[in-house]
Amino acid sequence: MDLKIGVIKGDGIGPEIVTEAMKVLDRVAEKYGHICTYEQLLMGGASIDVHGIPLTDETIEKAKACEAVLMGSIGGDAKTSPWYQLEPSKRPEAGLLKIRKALNLFANLRPAVLYDELKGACPLKEEITEGGFDMMIMRELTGGLYFGERKTVEEDGVMTAYDSLTYNENEIRRIARRGFDIARKRRKKVTSVDKANVLDSSRLWRKVVEEVAKEYPDVTLEHMLVDNCAMQLVKDPKQFDVILTENMFGDILSDEASMVTGSIGMLASASLNETKFGLYEPSGGSAPDIAGKGIANPIATILSAAMMLRFSFDLDKEADAIEEAVAKALKEGYRTVDIMSEGKKQVGTSEMGSLIAGFI
Amino acid sequence: MDLKIGVIKGDGIGPEIVTEAMKVLDRVAEKYGHICTYEQLLMGGASIDVHGIPLTDETIEKAKACEAVLMGSIGGDAKTSPWYQLEPSKRPEAGLLKIRKALNLFANLRPAVLYDELKGACPLKEEITEGGFDMMIMRELTGGLYFGERKTVEEDGVMTAYDSLTYNENEIRRIARRGFDIARKRRKKVTSVDKANVLDSSRLWRKVVEEVAKEYPDVTLEHMLVDNCAMQLVKDPKQFDVILTENMFGDILSDEASMVTGSIGMLASASLNETKFGLYEPSGGSAPDIAGKGIANPIATILSAAMMLRFSFDLDKEADAIEEAVAKALKEGYRTVDIMSEGKKQVGTSEMGSLIAGFI
Ligand SMILES: CC(C)[C@H](C(=O)O)[C@@H](O)C(=O)O
Ligand SMILES: CC(C)[C@H](C(=O)O)[C@@H](O)C(=O)O
Numbered sequence: 001m002d003l004k005i006g007v008i009k010g011d012g013i014g015p016e017i018v019t020e021a022m023k024v025l026d027r028v029a030e031k032y033g034h035i036c037t038y039e040q041l042l043m044g045g046a047s048i049d050v051h052g053i054p055l056t057d058e059t060i061e062k063a064k065a066c067e068a069v070l071m072g073s074i075g076g077d078a079k080t081s082p083w084y085q086l087e088p089s090k091r092p093e094a095g096l097l098k099i100r101k102a103l104n105l106f107a108n109l110r111p112a113v114l115y116d117e118l119k120g121a122c123p124l125k126e127e128i129t130e131g132g133f134d135m136m137i138m139r140e141l142t143g144g145l146y147f148g149e150r151k152t153v154e155e156d157g158v159m160t161a162y163d164s165l166t167y168n169e170n171e172i173r174r175i176a177r178r179g180f181d182i183a184r185k186r187r188k189k190v191t192s193v194d195k196a197n198v199l200d201s202s203r204l205w206r207k208v209v210e211e212v213a214k215e216y217p218d219v220t221l222e223h224m225l226v227d228n229c230a231m232q233l234v235k236d237p238k239q240f241d242v243i244l245t246e247n248m249f250g251d252i253l254s255d256e257a258s259m260v261t262g263s264i265g266m267l268a269s270a271s272l273n274e275t276k277f278g279l280y281e282p283s284g285g286s287a288p289d290i291a292g293k294g295i296a297n298p299i300a301t302i303l304s305a306a307m308m309l310r311f312s313f314d315l316d317k318e319a320d321a322i323e324e325a326v327a328k329a330l331k332e333g334y335r336t337v338d339i340m341s342e343g344k345k346q347v348g349t350s351e352m353g354s355l356i357a358g359f360i
Numbered sequence: 361m362d363l364k365i366g367v368i369k370g371d372g373i374g375p376e377i378v379t380e381a382m383k384v385l386d387r388v389a390e391k392y393g394h395i396c397t398y399e400q401l402l403m404g405g406a407s408i409d410v411h412g413i414p415l416t417d418e419t420i421e422k423a424k425a426c427e428a429v430l431m432g433s434i435g436g437d438a439k440t441s442p443w444y445q446l447e448p449s450k451r452p453e454a455g456l457l458k459i460r461k462a463l464n465l466f467a468n469l470r471p472a473v474l475y476d477e478l479k480g481a482c483p484l485k486e487e488i489t490e491g492g493f494d495m496m497i498m499r500e501l502t503g504g505l506y507f508g509e510r511k512t513v514e515e516d517g518v519m520t521a522y523d524s525l526t527y528n529e530n531e532i533r534r535i536a537r538r539g540f541d542i543a544r545k546r547r548k549k550v551t552s553v554d555k556a557n558v559l560d561s562s563r564l565w566r567k568v569v570e571e572v573a574k575e576y577p578d579v580t581l582e583h584m585l586v587d588n589c590a591m592q593l594v595k596d597p598k599q600f601d602v603i604l605t606e607n608m609f610g611d612i613l614s615d616e617a618s619m620v621t622g623s624i625g626m627l628a629s630a631s632l633n634e635t636k637f638g639l640y641e642p643s644g645g646s647a648p649d650i651a652g653k654g655i656a657n658p659i660a661t662i663l664s665a666a667m668m669l670r671f672s673f674d675l676d677k678e679a680d681a682i683e684e685a686v687a688k689a690l691k692e693g694y695r696t697v698d699i700m701s702e703g704k705k706q707v708g709t710s711e712m713g714s715l716i717a718g719f720i
Contacts, residue, residue: 093557123484123594145525150560160528161564165505168520195608197453200510204521230612231619234483234594248555252590252612259591 001034003313006066011045011092012286013296013349014072020298020353021070021305024325027357028309028318039066043099044074044092045083054095060102068312069279070305073286081288100141105271105279106171107178108141108250109307112257114237115266117330120341122262128236135240136186137257138179139250141271143171144201146247167201167246169208174274176212179244180219189220189241193229193249205246226253233257258283265297265338268304270311278312280304294348297336299326302356325359361394363673366426371405371452372646373656373709374432380658380713381430381665384685387717388669388678399426403459404434404452405443414455420462428672429639430665433646441648460501465631465639466531467538468501468610469667472617474597475626477690480701482622488596495600496546497617498539499610501631503531504561506607527561527606529568534634536572539604540579549580549601553589553609565606586613593617618643625657625698628664630671638672640664654708657696659686662716685719 007022009015022038029036041059048054054074063069075092078084083092099105113134114122122129148164176192183190192209194202206223213221224232226249232239233256245253258264267283282300290296306322309315334355335344347355367382369375382398389396401419408414414434423429435452438444443452459465473494474482482489508524536552543550552569554562566583573581584592586609592599593616605613618624627643642660650656666682669675689712695704696712707715 088557088563091557097558123488125483125485128483145555146558152560152564155528158528158530159564159568160526161559161561163525163559163561165523165525166520168515168518170518195505195611197448197451198457198506199523200512200521201523203448204512204519208519227611227615230590230616234616234619249612251555251587252609255587256590256594256616259594264591 001313001315003029003034003036004065004067005036005038005308006041006063006069007038008041008043008069008071009046010043010072010074010286011076012073012288012291014074014286016292016294016296016349017282017298017301018070018072020349021301023353024302024322024357024360025305027360028321031321031360032315032318041069043071043095045076045081047095048083048086048090048092053090054092055098060099063099063103068277068308070301070308071279071281072301073282073284075286077288097146099279100271101147103277103279104142104273106140106142107175107272108139109182109270109272110137110139110254110258110283111135111267112137112254112261113263113267114261115263115330118263118266118339121339122260124234124237124260129238131238133237133240135237135243135257136182137243137245137250137254138175138182139254140171140175140246143167144247165199165201167204169204172205172208173212176209176244177215178272179242180212180216183219183242184216187241188218189222191222191224191229191240191243193224193226193243193245193253195226195249196223197225201246209244229253230256233260254283263339264300265336266299266303268300268307270304270307272311276312278308280308294350295337296349297338298349298353299336302326302353321360322356325356328359329355361673361675363389363394363396364427365396365398365668366401366423366429367398368401368403368429368431369406370403370432370434370646371436372433372648372651374434374646376652376654376656376709377642377658377661378430378432380709381661383713384662384682384717384720385665387720388681391681391720392675392678401429403431403455405436405441407455408443408446408450408452413450414452415458420459423459423463428637428668430661430668431639431641432661433642433644435646437648457506459639460631461507463637463639464502464633466500466502467535467632468499469542469630469632470497470499470614470618470643471495471627472497472614472621473623473627474621475623475690478623478626478699481699482620484594484597484620489598491598493598493600495597495603495617496542497603497605497610497614498535498542499614500531500535500606503527504607525559525561527564529564532565532568533572536569536604537575538632539602540572540576543579543602544576547601548578549582551582551584551589551600551603553584553586553603553605553613555586555609556583557585561606569604589613590616593620614643623699624660625696626659626663628660628667630664630667632671636672638668640668654710655697656709657698658709658713659696662686662713681720682716685716688719689715
């Protein structure tokens with residue numbers, strides 16, 4: 001099979017970790033008889049440096065012509081990087097928002113998994129995490145406060161800023177269906193998170209999610225208020241299977257959940273549209289402080305490549321092979337510095353990539 | 361001194377825990393030569409039962425005539441209580457939103473403290489919490505998404521819901537000043553939390569907070585994005601002194617922080633306006649499942665009464681006396697069931713109140 005993959009290496013540790021994911025993809029291609037063609041795309045700071053803006057229309061067109069895009073990470077150090085002298089709409093992260101909307105990537109999947117091998121890094125006490133946990137956050141990614149109208153105006157000498165949060169039933173229905181579809185393949189439970197005791201958008205959210213739930217009689221639905229969910233993630237993360245929520249709540253809760261695992265360097269993510277197309281990236285940031293040092297953990301990006309094979313190319317066997325190779329590297333005691341613990345073997349970015357490729 | 365205190369016993373465990381706080385207040389009054397006069401006010405479910413709505417205008421006027429209001433908790437079991445058959449604007453919690461706005465209670469203070477005696481209940485590993493932590497969340501309480509215009513409309517057969525998030529510079533300035541004032545009396549650090557990479561309201565927030573910071577050269581200001589803050593609360597809660605944030609982010613982060621302490625039954629809160637007036641209530645909910653059983657933890661409400669003496673009546677010595685009595689009860693090993701651990705003495709709601717009163 002020919003796989004046409006867009007590659008956004010991105011900023012900070014992005015180029016290093018994407019290189020390792022490509023190494024692993026090439027090994028998979030070799031073993032299973034596929035051909036990967038990579039189209040390099042510029043986004044974020046790297047695009048500002050070349051084009052003056054974080055994402056050009058040409059890049060969007062090129063991305064659309066690919067079957068999937070693999071991305072490193074976007075952004076730099078807000079305190080020192082010249083990118084952050086620009087106004088917000090021209091900064092690296094603006095490219096991310098623009099590509100999500102332009103490619104209609106409304107379904108953002110973020111797994112939050114406690115790796116048994118990495119329990120030591122989990123900030124929660126063992127009695128809470130015993131037996132492990134494995135949840136999937138399904139975040140709506142192209143609506144809500146992120147893409148509502150906004151303005152800042154002076155009225156009678158007083159500055160006032162406005163943002164707006166809008167959802168229509170179709171936007172809610174399509175993400176809800178994605179959430180239930182995923183739950184069906186997992187432990188068959190959806191926790192829909194909203195703030196229905198305050199927001200109209202949340203009340204519509206709840207209503208539409210309940211309608212969708214009727215199409216999935218085999219899946220259990222529960223509703224949870226966002227403030228309560230922020231508590232439950234710390235108190236009892238095991239209770240969750242799929243968390244389904246809107247854009248801003250999903251931003252906050254998915255980051256909280258990823259930190260609760262203690263293994264942010266291990267967490268992949270996928271952003272999907274109505275077709276098979278998806279943008280795949282690690283959950284963590286661009287970590288400019290360790291960029292270029294060869295010590296970043298490439299596993300989140302490698303696992304994002306596995307998600308890509310699974311969701312965009314239906315290559316489940318190949319995706320499994322990557323996930324198993326990652327598990328093997330961990331089991332054999334190999335660790336990058338962020339997940340290092342006593343008695344394990346510390347390796348760099350490139351060595352970790354090679355080890356995982358070698359296990360395939 | 362004459363203290364004219366409004367009392368909203370509220371729903372669920374509310375009446376039980378407020379009774380204990382009054383017991384403690386009466387003991388303080390006796391010892392220090394004050395007279396407490398209580399005006400019983402109805403709000404929430406208790407008001408719906410009598411008046412059909414969660415808060416009457418008459419109650420608002422009565423509350424305004426008091427110097428401070430002590431409250432238990434509002435709301436019932438959303439699955440079984442008839443209150444939740446009503447439309448959202450008529451449910452118990454709507455009373456809470458209405459009184460905040462009517463009394464202009466824009467500054468919500470929520471301490472999140474790890475009690476050394478209760479470390480066992482903290483969900484975080486000891487290496488993270490070593491040495492303890494003590495932060496204050498300063499949440500804006502009368503603006504933002506909570507009080508913006510909202511509507512749900514059908515357009516071309518599609519339901520669409522709108523909420524709006526507005527802040528003007530004056531609203532931001534007054535809460536920021538409160539945050540810096542509090543920080544000045546503490547460890548002199550403010551972490552202002554926003555989503556300035558997306559929201560106009562957050563960009564205005566950041567700008568105004570920076571202006572206010574210039575009035576407080578002795579206090580350190582740092583900015584943090586809300587998604588990162590949700591992570592940092594779990595990763596390293598010790599880094600925080602005062603967290604200053606807008607209404608919705610404050611709702612989510614203060615609940616997360618309270619759960620991170622593991623001692624939600626211990627956490628007080630205050631909601632203040634421009635005058636000395638304040639509404640004081642425990643951080644936890646109405647816990648309808650244990651209502652009437654005499655086992656609820658009254659300490660959060662007792663500590664809320666201490667905050668009331670401190671903020672609304674400037675009775676610092678009396679507030680200290682309550683806090684010391686609570687510490688003593690804990691030190692002597694008394695515990696309600698929610699904070700019970702091996703080797704400690706389990707007591708009920710009323711016994712805990714009497715013990716604390718007795719230690720004053
Ligand atoms: C960079 C930022 C705009 C982005 C978001 O808020 O969506 C990031 O936090 C994320 O979660 O992917
Ligand atoms: C009951 C609800 C409306 C309220 C809020 O969201 O403010 C509560 O969660 C709180 O934090 O006091």
